[in-house]
Amino acid sequence: MKVYAESLKNFVADILQKVDISEENSRIVADSLVSANLRGVDSHGVTRVPIYVERLKSGAVNPDPNVTVLQESDATLLLDGDDGMGQIVGAKAIEKGIEKAKKHGAVYAGVTRSSHFGTGAYFIQKVLEQDMIAFAMSNAPSTMAPWGGITPYFGTNPYAYGIPAEKNSPIIFDMATSVVARGKIISAEQRGEDIPEGWAIDKEGRPTTNSGEALAGTVLPFGGPKGYAMAAMIDIMSGVLTGAGFGPHINNIYGDYDKPQNVGHFFQIIDIRSFMERDQFKQRVDQMINEIKNSAKAQDVEEIFLPGEIEFQNEKERTENGIELGSEVYESLKETAASCGISIEDYLR
Structure with missing residues (x-):
């Protein structure tokens, strides 16, 4: 089934309001999730609604967090997320960070006591709207072993950055530090599909293509020891430095249903005007993009892409033609909606 983005956002927001999230905050979460679907990152899209609702109902997530400043200087900001949803807490951190960066030129913003925040690209886009440079990172529950080990210690710990441009689309990079986000393995397991070799090892440390064995084992870091x-x-910046959980001291979103996660985030926002005029910078970025796009191509390569360019193409196509929901996702959303007194058919016609 295909559904248009606005209908899907309304559907998700209405479900979240049924579990005591305010209309304003429900719109933030819905916007984040549907934005992931639009960009083609379906593992971080509306497929997460059921687990979010379950955790909100259990009390593990605070539906109305009081996000407060614990400590700050001209260039730093530390926020307490009050066990709220990561999208809500992250949005507050970005809002405060932009304000401080405009005043002082740049800011490092740390967050403690948060939860899964979706895609880093969502927060990056908010900063790019202000013609600023942004970096975003977060830690996550243990799913990845240290290089050479078999016991999960680190999360897939995402990292993202964004660079504004003048005439071209901005550069947006968003990745997990594992070969692949664990959510993609979860999606494969839900569909009863195998995964490519090199994504994960089983609990004995052996390479596996079985999605179930991979979930019982550990995902692998991209680039081996570099990832x-x-x-x-x-994990040090998001967890150790902020006072949040780190390594195995973060509760699992899928396992510890009644416990706050204590995830940590870390953002950096830079006002380009601290270095040069914004227009000059964006023109120089355009020059770089054009030179890369027009550089010599390898055999059988039709086009060279910049980070985020394919996702922008996905977003354009899915905005125009709708977001496709697989049967497993549809049925899961239908069941969750019904538990909140909402009929999915009222939105996804």
Whole structure:
């Protein structure tokens, strides 16, 4: 089934309001999830609604967090997320961070006591609207072993950045430090499908293409020891430095249903005017993009893409033609909606 983005946002927001999230905050979460679907990152899209609702109902997530400033200086900001949804907490951090960066040129913003925040690209786009440079990272529950180990310690610990451009689309990079986000393995297991070799190992440390065995084992870091090193850095900045959980001290979104996650986030926002005029910078970025796009191509390569360019194409196509929901996702959403007194058919006609 295909559904248009606005209908899907209204559907998700109405479900979340049934579990005591305010209309304003429900719109933030719905916008984040549907934005992921539009960009083609379906593993972080509306497929997450059922687990979010379950955790809200159990009390593990605070539906109305009082996000407060614990500590700040001209260039730093530390926020307490009050065990709220990561999208809501992250949006508050970005809002406050933009304000401080405009005043002081740049800011490092840390967040403690948060939860799964969706895609980093969502927060990056909010900063790009202000013609600023942004970095976003978060830690996550243990699903990835240290390089050479078999016991999960680090999360897939996402990292994202965004660079504004003048005439071209902005550059947006958003990745997990694992070969693939664990959500994609979960999606494969829900569909009863195998996964490509090299994504994960089983609990004995053996390579596996079985999605169930992969979920019982550990995902692998991208680039071997390089991805492992980046995952460690992100956990230090997002967890150790902020006072949030880190490594195995973060509760699992799918397992510890009644416990707050204590996820940590870390953002950096840079006002380009601290270095040069914004228009000059964006023109220079355009120059770089054009030079890369027009550089010599390898055999059988039709086009060279910049980070985020394919996702922008996905967004354009899905905005125009609708977002496709697989049968498993549709049935899961239907069941969750019904538990909240909502009929999915009223929205997804």
